[in-house]
Amino acid sequence: MKQYEATWPEVGALDRDTVVLIPTGSIEQHGHHLPLGTDSILATAVAEEVEKAIPDKVLLTPTVWLGASGHHLPFSGSLSASFEGYDSVLRSIILSLAAHDFYRFYIVNAHGGNTEPNAVTLRKLRMENPNLQLGSIGYFHFIDQSVFDATLEGKRKGIRHACEAETSLMLHVRPDLVRKDKVKDDGLEPQPAVPGMVWHFDEVTTDGSLGEATRATAAKGETLFNAAVSGIVEAVSGLHAGVQLVETEY
Numbered sequence: 001m002k003q004y005e006a007t008w009p010e011v012g013a014l015d016r017d018t019v020v021l022i023p024t025g026s027i028e029q030h031g032h033h034l035p036l037g038t039d040s041i042l043a044t045a046v047a048e049e050v051e052k053a054i055p056d057k058v059l060l061t062p063t064v065w066l067g068a069s070g071h072h073l074p075f076s077g078s079l080s081a082s083f084e085g086y087d088s089v090l091r092s093i094i095l096s097l098a099a100h101d102f103y104r105f106y107i108v109n110a111h112g113g114n115t116e117p118n119a120v121t122l123r124k125l126r127m128e129n130p131n132l133q134l135g136s137i138g139y140f141h142f143i144d145q146s147v148f149d150a151t152l153e154g155k156r157k158g159i160r161h162a163c164e165a166e167t168s169l170m171l172h173v174r175p176d177l178v179r180k181d182k183v184k185d186d187g188l189e190p191q192p193a194v195p196g197m198v199w200h201f202d203e204v205t206t207d208g209s210l211g212e213a214t215r216a217t218a219a220k221g222e223t224l225f226n227a228a229v230s231g232i233v234e235a236v237s238g239l240h241a242g243v244q245l246v247e248t249e250y
């Protein structure tokens with residue numbers, strides 16, 4: 001069920017084992033060729049497809065479109081919540097529905113900058129509310145490395161930013177929003193490579209994107225999109241069925 005389109009008695013009548021699915025995105029620069037809403041558009045598209053596949057198991061909230069995007073702010077039009085503000089919105093959504101006795105919440109994230117904030121908010125909520133079942137993961141997690149390897153032609157076999165993968169996904173979901181005449185490869189390599197550094201995007205790109213967007217196609221996007229959706233459908237169905245913790249076999 002889509003919360004945004006439902007009435008309160010319809011939500012009230014739902015089984016409380018229903019998994020509340022919360023897409024999180026951003027409004028931030030995605031180079032010259034993708035719109036500011038790219039992450040929110042992709043989070044919404046993936047989550048809506050999941051809801052369509054298993055409507056009876058899911059209560060889909062509207063997408064949290066304001067993300068933690070401080071590292072993109074030098075680029076015009078980018079928005080960022082403060083970490084405190086972002087935390088407050090996410091916990092408000094979860095605690096409101098928890099007050100209506102929903103207890104299973106699963107965040108499908110489309111913006112790398114939300115990864116740690118989502119995790120911190122859920123960690124805190126779980127400490128305060130041990131009865132809640134909480135999870136958060138990027139949709140890209142469900143695209144197996146073998147799928148990335150078989151699908152992408154560029155050097156980087158994964159999601160970067162407005163890259164081959166993300167541009168392909170947008171060509172599949174909203175081709176009308178891709179500025180095809182502006183697509184170009186972009187990105188600086190920090191040398192020597194020092195893992196774990198916190199970079200702002202104006203330090204590592206000139207135009208705002210990172211990767212080989214010129215290799216993007218709608219067909220690649222469709223493959224990646226379908227892999228993400230089927231992975232999330234499986235995960236959410238598992239959560240809905242009830243996760244048991246069993247002894248590990250070694």
Ligand SMILES: [Zn+2]
Binds near residue numbers: 030110
């Ligand atoms: Zn993005």
